[in-house]
Amino acid sequence: MIKILPNPVSRFLLFFVLTFAWSWSIFSLLFLVLPGGMTFSGGRPAEGAPLFTLFFITGGSGPLVGALILSMLRGRDAVRNLFSQLYNLRRPVFLVFVLLPCIFALISQQIMRATGHIPPYALHGLLPNLVSGLMAGAIEELGWRGYAQGELSAVFPPSLAAVIVGIFWSFWHLIGAVWAVGNLYRDSFPAFFACAVILPLTSFAVIMAWLRMKCGNSVTVCILFHMSVSFASSQFLTNYANSAGTITSYLYYGLLSAAAALALVAADKTMRERAATKTE
Numbered sequence: 001m002i003k004i005l006p007n008p009v010s011r012f013l014l015f016f017v018l019t020f021a022w023s024w025s026i027f028s029l030l031f032l033v034l035p036g037g038m039t040f041s042g043g044r045p046a047e048g049a050p051l052f053t054l055f056f057i058t059g060g061s062g063p064l065v066g067a068l069i070l071s072m073l074r075g076r077d078a079v080r081n082l083f084s085q086l087y088n089l090r091r092p093v094f095l096v097f098v099l100l101p102c103i104f105a106l107i108s109q110q111i112m113r114a115t116g117h118i119p120p121y122a123l124h125g126l127l128p129n130l131v132s133g134l135m136a137g138a139i140e141e142l143g144w145r146g147y148a149q150g151e152l153s154a155v156f157p158p159s160l161a162a163v164i165v166g167i168f169w170s171f172w173h174l175i176g177a178v179w180a181v182g183n184l185y186r187d188s189f190p191a192f193f194a195c196a197v198i199l200p201l202t203s204f205a206v207i208m209a210w211l212r213m214k215c216g217n218s219v220t221v222c223i224l225f226h227m228s229v230s231f232a233s234s235q236f237l238t239n240y241a242n243s244a245g246t247i248t249s250y251l252y253y254g255l256l257s258a259a260a261a262l263a264l265v266a267a268d269k270t271m272r273e274r275a276a277t278k279t280e
Contacts, residue, residue, distance in 0.1 A: 005070070005073065005074070007155075008151040008152060008154045008155050009151075009152070009155055011070055011151050012148055012151045012152050014066075014070060015066045015067065015070055015143070015147060015148055015151070016066075016148075016168055018062075018065065018066035018069055018070070019062040019063050019065070019066035019143060019172065020062070020172060021062075022059070022061070022062035022065050022066065023059045023060065023061075023062030023063075023172060023175075023176075024059075024062075024175050026055055026058050026059035026062075027055060027059045027175040027176045027179065028175060029055065030051065030052070030055055030175075030176075030179045031179060033051060034051060034179075052176075052179070052180055053132075055176075056132075056136075056176070057135065057139070059176065060136060060139050060140060060176075061139045062143070062172070063139070063140045063141075063142070063143020063144050063147075063148075063172075064139050064140070064142050064143050065143075066143055066147070067082060067142055067143040067146060067147035067148075068082070068142075070147065071147070082142060082146055082147060083142070085142070085146045085217055085218060085219040085220075086142070086218075086219055086220055087220070088216050088217065088218055089215055089216065089218040089220045089221060090215050090216030090218065091214060091215055091216070092215070094211055094214045094215050094221065095215075095221060095224065097207070097211055097225070098211075098221065098224045098225050098227075098228050099228060100207065100225075100228070100257075100260060101204065101225070101228040101229045101231075101232040101233075101257070102228055102231065102232045102235075102236070104232070104253050104256040104257055104260070105232035105233070105235070105236035105237050105253055106236060107252070107256060108236070108237065108249050108250075108252040108253040108256065109236050109237075109249070111252050112240070112245065112248065112249050112252070117240060117245050117248070117249075118240070119236070119240070119249075125234065125235075126235070129230065129231050129234040129235055130227065130231055132230060132234075133226065133227035133228070133229070133230030133231045133234070134223070134224075134227045136226055136227070136230050137222070137223035137224065137225070137226030137227045137230070138223055140226060141219050141222040141223045141226055142219055144165055144169050144205075144222075145165075145208055145209070145212055145219055145222040146219040146222075148165045148168070149161055149162060149165050149205075149208075149209055149212065150217070152164055152165060153209070155274070156274060157271065157272050157273055157274050158209045158210070158213060158270070158271050159206055159209070159265045159271040159272055161209065162205045162206040162208070162209035162210075163202060163205065163206060165205050165209075166201055166202035166203070166204070166205025166206065167198070167202055169201055169202075169205060170197050170198040170201045170202055171198075173197055173201075174193070177193060177197060184243060185243050185247075187243075188243050188244070188247060191247050192243065192246070192247050192250070195247050195248075195250040195251040195254055196233075196237075196246075196247070196250040196254075199250075199251075199254030199255070199257070199258060200229070200250070200253055200254040200257045200258075201229075202258075203254065203257035203258040203260070203261040204225070204229055204257055204261075206261035206264065206265065206271075207225070207257070207260060207261050207264060208221075208222045208225050208226075209271070210264045210265075210268060210271055211225060213270065213271075232253075236249075237249045237250055237253055
């Protein structure tokens, strides 16, 4: 092991630096190419969507790049252990929990309908949203769950480690979110980011940490869960008639996610206990 990486916390912090440096430097180029950000017409992207897809893939790979660099510094066994999390799926019955984001989004829709809001049409772009969600999970989850969650769980209880990872994961999205939807939420972006990103993603980080443990430290289940998160957001929570409606729908979604995360932590004591041995 490289001596400059003496403990899991320092490795996590270096992962954070590498991940943010890679992703934010690439995402920042969006403002040079199209300074005004993505534009919309009728709630749909009108300019910048193909450009965002390109930068989404390259910049979004920051967590994978950071995890791979740090694993390579520790040797072939560390690299092998990182990628082994893609195929060591155990107890696949827990895959049913992958549906939680979609269930929460649908419940949010029903609450919005009951309070007089018209939910967005749910059948547009099914396949593209599934594919983009799977791509996002594939390039992010080996980093956030496979590496960062693994390192911090060696020092902190899995629930606390997940909250820390979830907060970093949330703010990692900041620059991309400003460019992509800043024009839609010009006067309410802080509320949008809190309700649509910080609250649900931090909650989902806890749920994914639990799923990862239940499935034998599998990142595959996290990739599928990530796909479900992205799909639920695209299909059921956006495109309300105004920004207030979308933010409110995300608030209900986030509160349901937080309640589920708290319930899992309360019900499963392993989420509250520090690991007896250090995760390699």
